[in-house]
């Protein structure tokens with residue numbers, strides 16, 4: 712599928728062969744809204760430091776959603792760490808902000824959405840906390856797809872640094888269509904131009920399918936060696952002729968680079984700095 716891409720740190724313009732009409736999307740990631748109240752009494756004390764940082768974060772996210780409501784959008788994509796931990800207060804705040812927007816708002820979770828930083832555990836915690844996010848994920852936390860304006864949007868929760876066999880099978884099935892397809896996910900795929908900057912910022916290449924991230928170093932990020940399905944997921948994306956873009960976050964700086972002949976991977980700067988990316992898909 713022929714595409715052309717151009718971008719700045721907060722925009723992307725993607726021309727797509729066969730697209731009939733423009734589609735406009737706002738991408739927001741990593742807002743890290745972190746408020747908590749006595750509805751979650753067992754976590755209040757441990758979250759006090761994070762809550763102290765919340766005021767601008769919550770205000771930025773509500774302002775971003777208020778702005779989204781004025782932009783004549785077709786879709787808002789939220790790609791994880793929108794909340795810093797799954798407190799009822801944080802989820803309620805995000806729900807209220809999202810309610811200002813009258814176009815579809817799609818949501819895939821990040822490693823923070825389902826995790827309290829003071830609680831030990833890995834991916835087993837995700838399935839426990841996913842149901843808390845039902846109002847945002849529409850009960851489809853693992854993977855989902857939507858067609859908007861002739862573009863297929865696939866959401867995959869890769870926030871454990873892994874993609875499961877079930878998620879892989881879903882993506883492969885969805886990519887069999889002829890529709891131009893966009894992947895929305897939290898953690899970016901490791902690309903040569905991205906991994907060095909990621910290591911500079913985070914000391915480790917905290918990305919999907921990184922070829923040189925040792926098992927020992929993965930321990931502090933609560934993950935293990937790549938599953939075969941994770942590696943196959945990366946190969947599937949690179950080989951897919953109708954994948955036109957990936958939008959993601961997690962590493963808290965903006966980046967864009969070629970993923971395949973047709974697709975660019977766009978990493979969003981964090982919502983906690985009031986950042987967003989306005990994306991226009993246009994006929995080629």
Ligand SMILES: [Fe+2]
Nearest residue numbers: 741792961962
């Ligand atoms: Fe984040």
Ligand SMILES: [Fe+2]
Nearest residue numbers: 792821822961
């Ligand atoms: Fe993250």
